[in-house]
Amino acid sequence: MAFTQRHLLGLEGVPADEITAILDTAASFKEISERDIKKVPTLRGKTVINLFYEVSTRTRTSFEIAAKRLSADTINISASASSTCKGETLADTARNLEAMRPDAIVVRHPSSGACHLLARHLSCPILNAGDGCHEHPTQALLDLLTIRGHLGRIAGLTVAIVGDILHSRVARSNLHALRTLGATVRLVGPPTLVPPELRALGAELHTRLDEGVRDADVIMMLRIQRERQGANFFPTLDEYAQYFCLTEEAVRLAKPQVIILHPGPLNRGLEIASAVADGPYSVIMDQVTNGVAVRMALLYLLIARSKAEDALEPEALAEPSRRRTGGRG
Amino acid sequence: MSLAGTVIAGGTVVDPVAGRATLGDVVIKDGRLVGVMRSGEWSAEGTTVIDARGLLVLPGLVDMHVHLREPGFEYKETIATGVQAALAGGFTSVACMGNTEPPNDSAAVTQYILDRARVADRTRVYPIGALSLGLRGERLAEIGEMHRAGIVAVSDDGHPVMDAALMRRALEYTCMFGIPVIAHEQDEHLAAGGVMHEGVTALRLGLGGIPVAAEEVMVARDIALVRLTGGRLHVAHVSSARTVALLREAKTAGLPVTAEVTPHHLFLTDEAVADYGTHAKMAPPLRTRADVEALRAALADGTIDAIATDHAPHHHDEKEVEFDQAANGVVGLETALPLVLRLAGEGVADLPTLIARMTCGPARILGLPAGTLAPGAPADLTLVDPERRWQVEARHFRSKGRNTPFEGWEMVGRVQAVLVGGRLLYDERPQAAALRSA
Numbered sequence: 001m002a003f004t005q006r007h008l009l010g011l012e013g014v015p016a017d018e019i020t021a022i023l024d025t026a027a028s029f030k031e032i033s034e035r036d037i038k039k040v041p042t043l044r045g046k047t048v049i050n051l052f053y054e055v056s057t058r059t060r061t062s063f064e065i066a067a068k069r070l071s072a073d074t075i076n077i078s079a080s081a082s083s084t085c086k087g088e089t090l091a092d093t094a095r096n097l098e099a100m101r102p103d104a105i106v107v108r109h110p111s112s113g114a115c116h117l118l119a120r121h122l123s124c125p126i127l128n129a130g131d132g133c134h135e136h137p138t139q140a141l142l143d144l145l146t147i148r149g150h151l152g153r154i155a156g157l158t159v160a161i162v163g164d165i166l167h168s169r170v171a172r173s174n175l176h177a178l179r180t181l182g183a184t185v186r187l188v189g190p191p192t193l194v195p196p197e198l199r200a201l202g203a204e205l206h207t208r209l210d211e212g213v214r215d216a217d218v219i220m221m222l223r224i225q226r227e228r229q230g231a232n233f234f235p236t237l238d239e240y241a242q243y244f245c246l247t248e249e250a251v252r253l254a255k256p257q258v259i260i261l262h263p264g265p266l267n268r269g270l271e272i273a274s275a276v277a278d279g280p281y282s283v284i285m286d287q288v289t290n291g292v293a294v295r296m297a298l299l300y301l302l303i304a305r306s307k308a309e310d311a312l313e314p315e316a317l318a319e320p321s322r323r324r325t326g327g328r329g
Numbered sequence: 330m331s332l333a334g335t336v337i338a339g340g341t342v343v344d345p346v347a348g349r350a351t352l353g354d355v356v357i358k359d360g361r362l363v364g365v366m367r368s369g370e371w372s373a374e375g376t377t378v379i380d381a382r383g384l385l386v387l388p389g390l391v392d393m394h395v396h397l398r399e400p401g402f403e404y405k406e407t408i409a410t411g412v413q414a415a416l417a418g419g420f421t422s423v424a425c426m427g428n429t430e431p432p433n434d435s436a437a438v439t440q441y442i443l444d445r446a447r448v449a450d451r452t453r454v455y456p457i458g459a460l461s462l463g464l465r466g467e468r469l470a471e472i473g474e475m476h477r478a479g480i481v482a483v484s485d486d487g488h489p490v491m492d493a494a495l496m497r498r499a500l501e502y503t504c505m506f507g508i509p510v511i512a513h514e515q516d517e518h519l520a521a522g523g524v525m526h527e528g529v530t531a532l533r534l535g536l537g538g539i540p541v542a543a544e545e546v547m548v549a550r551d552i553a554l555v556r557l558t559g560g561r562l563h564v565a566h567v568s569s570a571r572t573v574a575l576l577r578e579a580k581t582a583g584l585p586v587t588a589e590v591t592p593h594h595l596f597l598t599d600e601a602v603a604d605y606g607t608h609a610k611m612a613p614p615l616r617t618r619a620d621v622e623a624l625r626a627a628l629a630d631g632t633i634d635a636i637a638t639d640h641a642p643h644h645h646d647e648k649e650v651e652f653d654q655a656a657n658g659v660v661g662l663e664t665a666l667p668l669v670l671r672l673a674g675e676g677v678a679d680l681p682t683l684i685a686r687m688t689c690g691p692a693r694i695l696g697l698p699a700g701t702l703a704p705g706a707p708a709d710l711t712l713v714d715p716e717r718r719w720q721v722e723a724r725h726f727r728s729k730g731r732n733t734p735f736e737g738w739e740m741v742g743r744v745q746a747v748l749v750g751g752r753l754l755y756d757e758r759p760q761a762a763a764l765r766s767a
């Protein structure tokens with residue numbers, strides 16, 4: 001087992017063998033979701049808090065299902081329901097949650113670096129479920145699992161990521177992990193959304209969709225945020241679609257066995273044509289399925305590791321009911 | 330000669346005006362400098378002698394850009410704590426910015442600041458008035474009334490003047506009083522959404538960037554307005570090599586343009602933001618290694634006239650938040666001098682030149698009776714042990730602000746004693762008891 005991270009704050013700097021360890025663990029967990037009774041006792045008696053400061057259906061649900069399939073208890077806190085509207089700071093909220101002894105906290109927050117702030121204050125594992133424009137590591141890991149599942153490898157592949165790279169935490173996490181595992185990464189979009197400094201992070205940059213996707217093994221489309229239109233990153237959504245919507249015609253320029261990914265939710269007809277989203281090369285639903293497996297793997301790895309650290313200290317006598325095996329399965 | 334005054338004896342006297350550092354005795358009488366003499370040129374009879382052997386004797390340092398936060402933000406800093414911090418850092422004169430609450434946009438607030446400084450009775454405080462009413466960038470504040478009350482410059486620091494016509498009028502109007510307009514040069518449209526230098530680090534961290542051009546276009550605009558009006562422009566906290574190039578060109582053309590740089594911009598780059606450390610968040614942002622090198626060269630050749638700390642104390646709670654929510658700024662009064670001594674050690678410039686940037690340089694810009702050892706000048710003096718090693722620990726600061734990016738740095742050189750108007754107001758000499766009367 002090569003996994004040594006205390007938290008999962010991002011994928012930048014996480015070595016290849018650790019990423020592979022996460023993917024291998026996730027692959028082994030996939031089978032649980034195919035069972036009639038989709039539950040194992042691995043994290044029984046553990047508490048996972050989903051702390052979401054941004055609206056999210058897909059990611060939050062995926063984390064919640066992942067925790068429940070491992071028998072952990074989950075609590076969902078959304079910003080609108082929490083005490084943030086009473087002016088409590090993120091650090092104070094975190095300290096209060098920590099005082100309730102959770103075993104992991106899953107965080108989504110609109111500020112880049114919010115998870116780093118929490119990790120400085122808390123001892124329990126922090127899982128980044130998307131922080132501002134910084135990283136969304138579990139999304140990238142489920143993308144990698146999906147690519148590996150379909151194409152058998154990551155190294156040597158050419159992956160085109162198309163859209164609003166500047167503001168995309170999905171693109172950053174994918175760029176770091178794909179480069180670490182030896183893929184070629186092309187970033188495609190208008191120059192307003194693909195700054196030249198990205199070359200320093202090891203990417204090839206393209207402003208033409210046809211050049212970006214030519215002979216690609218994987219095309220990853222990013223969701224265009226409608227509010228970018230007002231900030232002059234491009235004139236109109238209509239014009240954006242004329243240049244960067246992934247059509248069947250564009251897909252034909254890629255390798256014949258190309259797969260198409262999208263982190264969802266889709267803007268049909270804007271960044272991706274319906275015919276492509278629903279076409280035979282689309283693996284978008286596999287991404288969603290793999291998302292649960294990747295999050296199960298991470299909860300397992302991070303909580304098991306922190307448990308291993310606890311074990312170095314004297315066992316708490318006040319916890320006679322804590323057992324590591326047994327129960328339903 | 331015989332006198333009943335004070336003599337700082339046996340130190341290395343740094344004269345920034347003459348550009349010299351020589352052994353000598355500084356003679357003081359009635360709160361003013363009599364001159365620098367050799368031993369034997371004065372009589373010990375009735376004289377208080379301060380033993381400065383092994384110490385540097387500097388004209389009291391001048392910081393032309395600090396935030397003392399009073400009135401309105403006393404939880405961050407008060408004038409009383411701010412001048413204690415200034416004294417501990419070797420500063421005998423500071424000029425404080427007007428972004429208080431209420432802002433210093435009226436003679437009443439100017440008077441209040443001066444009264445509080447008089448009560449504190451430490452470092453001399455020179456208020457800087459707001460350029461515009463309420464710092465709103467719309468209408469000129471009553472600059473004349475504030476000038477009569479004692480302001481030494483005007484500035485909307487922290488609120489860049491986006492209206493070029495207002496800036497033009499400010500540069501014209503201040504000619505009547507001979508005071509400079511101090512400009513925080515940042516185009517607010519280009520900087521919108523930015524919280525650090527725009528570059529690869531910001532891109533990695535997913536933080537909004539402030540491009541160098543946001544500073545550059547405003548400096549270029551204001552130099553054009555100086556050419557138009559003949560007003561005096563002082564560019565606050567220069568952060569980039571491009572701005573240095575513009576300043577050099579303006580100075581070569583003989584325009585009345587001056588500039589300052591902060592110690593943090595002389596040492597740190599945007600990489601200090603890694604891991605979202607909010608003590609590396611300030612405006613203007615920390616930029617690249619190439620910018621640091623250009624700022625150092627400009628400091629040495631005089632393109633930059635002054636080192637100013639932009640001392641910006643904040644409460645812990647305003648920094649211990651998400652990076653994009655965190656307050657801008659760092660404290661600087663108690664770390665500036667050792668950092669400047671380090672610049673001398675690194676060969677950026679010789680010691681008298683660097684000390685000039687902390688004394689006569691800023692004093693000239695603001696027209697202060699400070700920063701010189703000329704006979705008759707106020708006896709403001711700073712005694713420094715150039716060998717003393719110490720480690721920066723914010724919890725020991727006199728300032729209420731603990732927001733330093735230099736926590737844990739090993740410093741060489743420490744202020745030992747400070748005289749203001751001939752009075753020994755700060756004395757941390759190990760042998761403080763050695764103060765003796767002969």
